[in-house]
Amino acid sequence: MTIHLDLATVLLLHQCSFLVGAVCFVYMRLQSRSGEGLGALAAGYFSLALASALAGLGEQHLLSLPVWGFGSVTLGVAGYALFWIGIRRLSSGKSRPMDWWALAIPAVVAVLAFATQFHVVSYLRGSIGNGFAFASLAASAFCILRDRACERLPVRFLLAALIAVGALLALLVIAGLLVPSVAPMTPIWAFFLRIMCQFAIALFIIILVTERTEAELRCVAETDMLTGIGNRRWFMSSLPRSMIEGDALLLMDLDFFKQVNDRFGHDAGDAVLVSFAEAISRSLRPGDSFGRLGGEEFGLYLPKMTASEALATAQRLCGVARGLVVECGGERISLTVSIGVAIAVDDQRSLTDLLKLADAALYAAKDSGRDRAVLFDPSLRAAA
Structure with a gap:
């Protein structure tokens, strides 16, 4: 036709x-x-x-x-x-x-x-x-x-x-x-x-x-509008629901951050948060996930890590924070960070469980003097 x-x-x-x-x-x-x-x-x-x-x-x-x-x-x-x-x-x-x-x-x-x-x-x-x-x-x-x-x-x-x-x-x-x-x-x-x-x-x-x-x-x-990194919603959605052995979760909390706000003002506190987020972001691998969970607390997901490697990474990041000096309004502000580290093993693979373990390790880091990283171990299970 x-x-x-x-x-x-x-x-x-x-x-x-x-x-x-x-x-x-x-x-x-x-x-x-x-x-x-x-x-x-x-x-x-x-x-x-x-x-x-x-x-x-x-x-x-x-x-x-x-x-x-x-x-x-x-x-x-x-x-x-x-x-x-x-x-x-x-x-x-x-x-x-x-x-x-x-x-x-x-x-x-x-x-x-x-x-x-x-x-x-x-x-x-x-x-x-x-x-x-x-x-x-x-x-x-x-x-x-x-x-x-x-x-x-x-x-x-x-x-x-x-x-x-x-x-x-x-x-x-x-x-x-x-x-x-x-x-x-x-x-x-x-x-x-x-x-x-x-x-x-x-x-x-x-x-x-x-x-x-x-x-x-x-x-x-x-996106966290202050720091430009992922916010809590992004961070939690980027993590696998079920971790595999060797996945590490780090919870970070800036030490004495409230004192920075009280002494230097909220603008200085914002400058500290931004500087910290930028410094940590530059220190990560391409596959790592880093986000701000709220206030002065940050989360970091490290896939394919042994416990010793995860702890060494956390200690290195403590050193990165320790080396930062933030200038704001003519003031020089030093900062440190406490980090709790948890790593997935055979019987602890759910995201909820790993968050609890990392949180317990973070509290242990703060209780033992701050400015340090602590790896979760069985002695902290009661706190978790």
Whole structure:
């Protein structure tokens, strides 16, 4: 069965795909605080919808060829320039004033159209317009993948793939116009498939904004706002419910922290907490989990440790804290930390049990003079 596509219908669908996308971008821009670039994307989609509308009026002989040809090619190039600007800003989350220089390209195209009248020749107009669409879409797909190192959202791969497919379809349109005998499909079919691709691109741009917002909310919910490390909720959720033999749990408590607040003020206390968290974070392995449990208490999870290694690590961290001197308001503040260490063994593997053991060891460290690490042993079981 042969399916025939009517050009006027395809152009109408083309306009609708861009209008729907533009309206969605405007709505998301108004609703989201993570939508840098959505304004430019909406403007680009509106420009492309207008270019398609002019082409549709031309096909119905309601506008003269010089008018609709000029308008469709310049607005189309401007739309894809705005699309690239929007993707650059959306992908990186940054506003780059230099990006707006891309709008000089449609101005150059307009000048060339006036000078050469290429826009009245169908295959030249289509080839130039789709050539710029290919360049814009390929550059946009590259931006999405390049910025993944700074923001690892799963949707980036799908969005980049869809934009790359759009770029490929633009090449197929050019091939159908210039070398129809060897082109794998007619330009109108490639154009029709681009409509489907445009709908999908708009959808996945919205998903990217949504995933980014969710990631930001999750970060806020799981990050201690003072120190920048994980909070109690994050720390507890990062630990396995059932420990394996060799997992170590350390509970840390800054010594005499209340006296720091009382003597130097809460700003000094905050500076101490931040300095301590930064110093400990720099001393850990990649697989370790470190979080602030509340007040001056911190937790540290060390996988794959023997008891002697865990105790040695805790003693080293005591030395890190002892070497810190925090300057605040002209005052030099020294600090020490007490650490309780518990390690999972065959009959003590639940997270709840290990927390109790580490807490008992922490109390033992404080009772024996502070500024030290104590490994839980059976003599502390009554305290646990």
